Amino acid sequence: MSAHVIAVDVGTSAVRAALVDSAGHIVSQQRISRVSGLGGDTFDAAALDKDVRAALSGVSGGPAPAALAVAAHIGTVAVDSALMPVGRSSGWADSVGVSQLTALDDGAVRRLLHTAGRPTLTGGALAYLLGMDPKSMPRVHAVLSPKDFLVARLTGRLTSDTISAAYTLASDVRRRAWNLDVLRAADLDSALLPEQAEPASVVGALTEEAATATGLPAGLPVVAGGPDGSVGMGLLLGTDEDIIADVAGTTDVVGRLLPRGGDVPDGAVLNPSVLPGRFVAGGATGLTGGAVAQWRSLVGTVDDERLAALPPGAHGLVILPAMTGARFPDWRPGARGAVLGQRPEHDAACILRAAQEAASFTVRDGLDRLDPSGRLPVAFAGGSSRSAHVAQLRADILARPLLVSPQPDVTLLGAAALAFLGCSAATSLDALRSRLIGTLRRVEPDDARAAQYARLHTRWRHLRDATDAAYAEGFANCG
DSSP states (O other), X not given: OOOEEEEEEEOXXXXXXXXXXXXXXXXXXXXXXXXXXXXXXXXXXXXXHHHHHHHHXXXXXXXXXXXXXXXXXXXXXXXXXXXOBOSOEEOTTOOTTHHHHHTSOHHHHHHHHHHHTOSSOOOSHHHHHHTSOTTTGGGOOEEEOHXXXXXXXXXXXXXXXXXXXXXXXXXXXXXXXXXXXXXHHTTOOGGGSOEEEOTTSEEEEOOHHHHXXXXXXXXXXXXXXXXXXXXXXXXXXXXXXXXXXXXESSEEEEEEEOOTTOOOOTTOXXXXXXXXXXXXXXXXXXXXXXXXXXXXXXXXXXXXXXHHHSOTTGGGOEEEOOTTOBOTTTOBTTXXXXXXXXXXXXXXXXXXHHHHHXXXXXXXHHHHHHOTTSOSOEEEEEGGGGOHHHHXXXXXXXXXXXXXXXXXXXXXXXXXXXXXXXXXXXXXXXXXXXXXXXXXXXXXXXXXXHHHHHHHHXXXXXXXXXXXXXXXXXXXXXX
């Protein structure tokens, strides 16, 4: 394998593009900061397109790439016949149109959720179309995920990968095809949804216009790609059914490759895997790393040694991170963030440590649902994995061995893996995992701290549930 590929990772805060060689080395890369909200409600699709092209320009001019792949956060973009955005573009936390879905009768909702592989109604293209301004509808030619929109702008072709399609609520995930029954029931034209393809399939080629804008060669094969967390998780998991993946970013995306014929755990999302014919159970937790980042922006940076020196429980300070609602595994859209038990002696270090503990408690809730035995290790990557003390904290709170990726940027490298598979420079995802990531570092939980954190986790859940109930009651009374 001697090819080079272009990988793009579109996150909430930045766009990154990289030229990656077959050994997993990043030959060149470019990062473009994005102006977008932390909560993930909406974003500017036209601005995103410009950011991606600027990032691609920064990695052109090197060895000729064999393929290009994009991974991006989930959401919905409506486009006209010229592939330009129509109206507002929704992000991963947008709930527009969900009320219209909940108005369906109970039987219809149950059938929809089963077919879509979802435990509850959320946003997505189906809800987006139902909630769209009727005046804008005549202009809409197609509805796409952010990644599908970028691929369309680069190739001129409309395609959706099977995982992004699953997030629309309009796909039959087990068949990897659109659910025509639900589209007819919602009086929506199936032509608004593009053809589905496997994530590593080549779906188009770089147009002359896009080549001129980016400096990349016209005709460069472009693969379907996928959602950022799913792509990173796919590389971490490979074909291994005996680990759980945790890609820690603004939200933690956790999941495990289902055994063939295995049941979907309660509360889990069922998604197609990046592997044809396979499925992943799990989901995104809602704000975790994003909540830590928000607190850091408010109280300032604290060095890792000071944070690591704090005892479990951050001297009694408790933080709830669900600023935009909680997702997997309990799906509490009305949940909000909170600071509990604050005293004058609590400083910036206590606040940040409590936020880090809360993120790990949130992740543990999901992992315990995916593996009630508590035995499976966790492959850990993403921004938080860069910190040795955060990795130890997470191992202690999860009470599981942590397999830390030496390469935190698994979403970017996961996109590279899809590009290598798509151009036939590789045929094995496991071999690519070894080449692109390397050997995972094992971090064992400390037994004494794990026992203490188990008690703190129980207390945290109790306070979270009581706070959610009090908030809901107070909101209802004010209303």
